[in-house]
Amino acid sequence: MDVKVLEMPVTAPARRIRWDKLAPYLFISPFFIIFLIFGLFPIVFSGWISLNDWTGLNPPVFIGLNNYRNLLKDPDFLLALRNTVVLLLFSGPLTIGGGLLLAVILNNRLVRFRNVFRTIFYLPLVVSLIVASQVFSLLLGNPFGLFNEVLARLGFQRVSFLTEPSLAILVLVILITWKYIGNDLVIMLAGLQSIPPELGEAALVDGANARQVFWHITLPLMRPVILFDIVLSTINTFNIFAEPYTLFSLSGGVRQSGLVTGLLLYRTSFQFFKFGYGSAMAYILGLIIFVLSLIQLRVGTRETER
Amino acid sequence: MRETSVHIADRRAQRLALGALYVILVVAAFLSLVPFYWMLISSFKPLNDILTIPVTLVPPRPTLENYQLLLTQTKFAQSMFNTLFVAGVNVLLQTFLCSLAGFAFAKYRFRWRNLLFTLVLGTVMIPASVQLVPNYILMANIGWLDTWLPLIIPTAANAFGIFWMRQYMYSVPDELLDAGRLDGASEFGLYWRIVLPVTRPALGALALFVFTTSWNEFLLPLVYLRSEERYTVQLLISNIFRQRFQQNFHLLMAASVLAIIPMTILFATVQRQFIAGLTLGSLKE
Numbered sequence: 001m002d003v004k005v006l007e008m009p010v011t012a013p014a015r016r017i018r019w020d021k022l023a024p025y026l027f028i029s030p031f032f033i034i035f036l037i038f039g040l041f042p043i044v045f046s047g048w049i050s051l052n053d054w055t056g057l058n059p060p061v062f063i064g065l066n067n068y069r070n071l072l073k074d075p076d077f078l079l080a081l082r083n084t085v086v087l088l089l090f091s092g093p094l095t096i097g098g099g100l101l102l103a104v105i106l107n108n109r110l111v112r113f114r115n116v117f118r119t120i121f122y123l124p125l126v127v128s129l130i131v132a133s134q135v136f137s138l139l140l141g142n143p144f145g146l147f148n149e150v151l152a153r154l155g156f157q158r159v160s161f162l163t164e165p166s167l168a169i170l171v172l173v174i175l176i177t178w179k180y181i182g183n184d185l186v187i188m189l190a191g192l193q194s195i196p197p198e199l200g201e202a203a204l205v206d207g208a209n210a211r212q213v214f215w216h217i218t219l220p221l222m223r224p225v226i227l228f229d230i231v232l233s234t235i236n237t238f239n240i241f242a243e244p245y246t247l248f249s250l251s252g253g254v255r256q257s258g259l260v261t262g263l264l265l266y267r268t269s270f271q272f273f274k275f276g277y278g279s280a281m282a283y284i285l286g287l288i289i290f291v292l293s294l295i296q297l298r299v300g301t302r303e304t305e306r
Numbered sequence: 307m308r309e310t311s312v313h314i315a316d317r318r319a320q321r322l323a324l325g326a327l328y329v330i331l332v333v334a335a336f337l338s339l340v341p342f343y344w345m346l347i348s349s350f351k352p353l354n355d356i357l358t359i360p361v362t363l364v365p366p367r368p369t370l371e372n373y374q375l376l377l378t379q380t381k382f383a384q385s386m387f388n389t390l391f392v393a394g395v396n397v398l399l400q401t402f403l404c405s406l407a408g409f410a411f412a413k414y415r416f417r418w419r420n421l422l423f424t425l426v427l428g429t430v431m432i433p434a435s436v437q438l439v440p441n442y443i444l445m446a447n448i449g450w451l452d453t454w455l456p457l458i459i460p461t462a463a464n465a466f467g468i469f470w471m472r473q474y475m476y477s478v479p480d481e482l483l484d485a486g487r488l489d490g491a492s493e494f495g496l497y498w499r500i501v502l503p504v505t506r507p508a509l510g511a512l513a514l515f516v517f518t519t520s521w522n523e524f525l526l527p528l529v530y531l532r533s534e535e536r537y538t539v540q541l542l543i544s545n546i547f548r549q550r551f552q553q554n555f556h557l558l559m560a561a562s563v564l565a566i567i568p569m570t571i572l573f574a575t576v577q578r579q580f581i582a583g584l585t586l587g588s589l590k591e
Contacts, residue, residue: 019492020493024410024411024416024419025416027406027497028406030462031426031463031464031465032422032425032463034460034463035429037444038437038460039429039460043437046437049439105327110324117331120335121335122573122581126518129522129524131562134559135341135344136341139340144361145361146344146361178341239435241524242524242525242544246547269439285433286433289433289435
């Protein structure tokens, strides 16, 4: 992302009425007014709430940093963090690696029907998370799901994907990979298309094979894009809510095996109405995401300057 | 002689490699499409045929009953209408405000411009999850709970939209604006009559992005909406799933099909802008 503003040459000083001095401020003011009320104020307010014991019904009681202290030894919070990281470790490589693989293939001019394939891979992106989760809960169901039918026909045992604790994260991984691989594909394709094809062609003429071109030319040039995508996937994973909510409900499923941070945050704040505790949790998660966004911005800036 | 045999081997290797690529593509495309197919055929099956072993790949007794039930027994049609309204307002409001601000940042020199623009971009880094609780308390206190306003007003401050529009505004020639000024157009008139028509493609991509986000939004409706007659379509689908104790997959799949129809139509008709919008969206998330 380009943070620097290009200096515009001044044309026609046009010293008219003060309107054209005032106009730009008027034009940008709606953003700042709305942001002050619904963006900045909540952040400050949230910080204060997080220092209070505040449930929906009772008035807030100031308790200092106790919410934060309790959070760091809250088994649910630690479990949610752990589950989220595990989810990320599996879905990240799949979506990013898969997206890159598909992008490299679709960037190859020898491959035909590229537009058709691309359209197919983008299709899941238009589906809402709720719809996607519903369809997967049907597909993965036991015994009436299509997955289990395939397993049974292949001679395997039927599996209770949705209630077997050890499979909860796997279910989320499958759903996320299906839903988001198109997103990574968009990013990777945009990155690949900015690499001049002559580079690879020159190397091929010099006797390099396709694999060498990929490892020694394409991949190094794609590094900033891949980094950007990694950060993006990380942030997205920390915000995942609708999928586990649909598949495992607010409880997080059997033995909370599907409990991720987004689910716990919602549950704390809006099922139990622990506003103080929820705000403290949001702050800790926000801090993690903020640090990641900083990296993302840095990487993105470097990318556009290139 | 040797050369040619190497060439033939090369070509054969190339064809083999290309074949492998097609296999990957076809398998991936198949996996991509299976859930769509399953959603579609399940929506035409009576519940008994959905919950049966062995699973049937083609509906043995296709019926439109699910759709009929959905439209008569639930508030689904109403929720489609609600979502369309909310998404429509979001599109109008955000394209207007973003292009206006983008215009100001690109085409005016004013004090603190750079600082203000950096501030706009900086707002993107604030994690939305932190705003959820305080905004809920705020909305409760100003009486906005169970209205669509929390789904519309806060999202109107769209920093990425401003960034996006600003980039396009640079391509508007200053001479065009100066000519407009000479003709006596007001500053807002310049924006309305000169800038807006020129930047239509960028506006289109932004509009699509806003529409998709708004149509698929789930968390905000879940937090703020209470009365069923105000539900958005995502919230309604989610509630069909959890309200009752029996299985509702027949209704769910019919609802899913209808809920993705507007998006699919948009996607099919304006694919190019859509992809631009997706790229914009991937930057945002």
